[in-house]
Amino acid sequence: MEYISTRGSAPALDFEGATLAGLASDGGLYVPREWPRFSADEIAGMAGLPYAELAAKVMHPFVGASLTYERLLELTTQAYGRFSHKAVTPLSQFDEQQWLLELFHGPTLAFKDVALQLLGLLFEEFLSRSDRNLTIVGATSGDTGSAAIDAVAGRANVDIYMLHPKGRVSDVQRRQMTTVLAPNVHNLALENASFDDAQAIVKRMFNDRAMTDRFAIGAVNSINWARLMAQVVYYFAAGIQLGAPHREVAFSVPTGNFGDVFAGHVAARMGLPVARLIVATNVNDILHRALSSGDYSQGQVTPTAAPSMDIQVSSNFERLLFDVGGRDGKALAAQMADFEATRAMQLTNAQREGAATLFQSARADADEMRQTIRWAWENCGELIDPHTACGLFAARDAGIDPAIPVVTLATAHPAKFPEAVERATGQRPGLPTRVGDLFDREEKCADLPGEYDAVAAFVAGHATPKA
Numbered sequence: 397m398e399y400i401s402t403r404g405s406a407p408a409l410d411f412e413g414a415t416l417a418g419l420a421s422d423g424g425l426y427v428p429r430e431w432p433r434f435s436a437d438e439i440a441g442m443a444g445l446p447y448a449e450l451a452a453k454v455m456h457p458f459v460g461a462s463l464t465y466e467r468l469l470e471l472t473t474q475a476y477g478r479f480s481h482k483a484v485t486p487l488s489q490f491d492e493q494q495w496l497l498e499l500f501h502g503p504t505l506a507f508k509d510v511a512l513q514l515l516g517l518l519f520e521e522f523l524s525r526s527d528r529n530l531t532i533v534g535a536t537s538g539d540t541g542s543a544a545i546d547a548v549a550g551r552a553n554v555d556i557y558m559l560h561p562k563g564r565v566s567d568v569q570r571r572q573m574t575t576v577l578a579p580n581v582h583n584l585a586l587e588n589a590s591f592d593d594a595q596a597i598v599k600r601m602f603n604d605r606a607m608t609d610r611f612a613i614g615a616v617n618s619i620n621w622a623r624l625m626a627q628v629v630y631y632f633a634a635g636i637q638l639g640a641p642h643r644e645v646a647f648s649v650p651t652g653n654f655g656d657v658f659a660g661h662v663a664a665r666m667g668l669p670v671a672r673l674i675v676a677t678n679v680n681d682i683l684h685r686a687l688s689s690g691d692y693s694q695g696q697v698t699p700t701a702a703p704s705m706d707i708q709v710s711s712n713f714e715r716l717l718f719d720v721g722g723r724d725g726k727a728l729a730a731q732m733a734d735f736e737a738t739r740a741m742q743l744t745n746a747q748r749e750g751a752a753t754l755f756q757s758a759r760a761d762a763d764e765m766r767q768t769i770r771w772a773w774e775n776c777g778e779l780i781d782p783h784t785a786c787g788l789f790a791a792r793d794a795g796i797d798p799a800i801p802v803v804t805l806a807t808a809h810p811a812k813f814p815e816a817v818e819r820a821t822g823q824r825p826g827l828p829t830r831v832g833d834l835f836d837r838e839e840k841c842a843d844l845p846g847e848y849d850a851v852a853a854f855v856a857g858h859a860t861p862k863a
């Protein structure tokens with residue numbers, strides 16, 4: 397399988413190359429040159445497989461010659477062996493139509509573990525082939541950071557520099573990052589910055605020759621194709637359990653950087669019968685505005701009870717615009733350059749119409765999130781986190797044919813956001829016992845101004861030059 401850039405001028409790479417590169421050298425994102433497709437019989441044949449085996453089957457067409465099927469299966473078995481639920485991503489039922497896909501049974505209690513546990517192993521595998529090293533630079537609004545750190549802490553040949561907006565992640569999220577004291581882990585808290593600022597710094601570093609000539613910069617954010625590839629699997633897992641390929645299924649996805657819901661789009665491209673993908677945002681609603689009116693313009697970030705989705709520049713939306721807008725890299729490069737200059741963009745008719753065939757969107761404000769958390773507790777006895785609440789709010793209001801099951805992706809464990817959950821329900825969710833001592837652990841983190849030069853100087857002063 398070959399990977400091409402959404403901006404049309406970076407060299408095409410194989411899976412190993414795209415995984416290690418992260419962002420394409422023209423500033424675009426790697427996507428497969430074409431979508432592999434499973435027949436209905438092949439999808440039916442996946443029913444009942446253990447998660448690790450399903451994962452290897454769904455992902456192997458993307459991996460191609462970079463790993464044999466047998467080796468990929470060894471890696472998925474190792475990655476998903478660390479999850480606390482046998483099903484890895486179990487489904488639970490709210491009512492006749494509404495389902496919850498629990499994606500928080502990994503080591504750091506959010507959906508990010510599903511991809512990052514595997515990505516850590518892929519890095520190790522590929523780097524060991526030629527004794528190279530990798531300097532990972534990532535941005536987090538709270539969950540990617542801890543999942544990536546857990547996946548690479550203590551591993552040979554990898555250093556990680558994780559940027560988060562100071563004071564804008566929950567205490568649990570911060571401590572899950574800063575209490576990992578392995579020498580290859582560096583947490584950087586950016587002062588007066590949003591996640592968008594942190595993400596912009598990361599992307600700039602990939603295009604800074606002074607840095608890329610000295611260091612092999614790698615990505616753990618969902619700009620890295622391998623992240624999304626691993627997230628495609630749970631759409632198949634849920635869809636098949638609910639009757640695919642013989643029955644359509646809709647998904648409601650709490651959305652920020654558009655990675656998770658783009659993985660649903662990929663599942664549909666691969667043949668899973670996806671009726672609708674519901675993009676659920678909080679009041680940081682650039683994606684809701686883009687999908688409902690074509691207006692993709694960056695607003696101010698408003699801090700919310702769902703901080704991981706406090707995002708106003710949504711990296712993976714570029715992948716959708718590329719895929720539904722005619723796959724014209726040169727035209728998209730010009731459109732993105734214009735957005736980067738003006739912070740505003742109008743979707744073309746082709747992009748709007750292409751997206752509308754599968755996507756719809758909704759936004760939840762603070763009251764709607766709170767009421768949905770309360771509804772889930774009072775009616776179903778489930779404590780859900782504020783991100784999941786955005787998804788469930790949108791799912792219940794989506795107007796999907798009652799014969800079609802609607803699956804809300806539960807993206808984080810409620811104990812990551814105990815105050816918000818307690819305010820809504822009176823119940824304070826406790827941390828699972830394996831992370832129960834989080835508040836007794838020592839923290840290590842450097843505070844930096846939220847500026848590119850300060851971050852680049854820190855990385856340059858600590859990272860190992862390319863081998």
Ligand SMILES: Cc1ncc(COP(=O)(O)O)c(C=O)c1O
Binds near residue numbers: 650652653657807808
């Ligand atoms: C808990 C949680 N839910 C939802 C999201 C949104 O996912 P995505 O950025 O893939 O749209 C994130 C992070 O972005 C998250 O951490």
Ligand SMILES: N[C@@H](CCOP(=O)(O)O)C(=O)O
Binds near residue numbers: 535536619652655
């Ligand atoms: N919500 C994310 C933001 C980064 O998104 P990513 O999926 O691109 O890594 C986080 O928790 O950090």
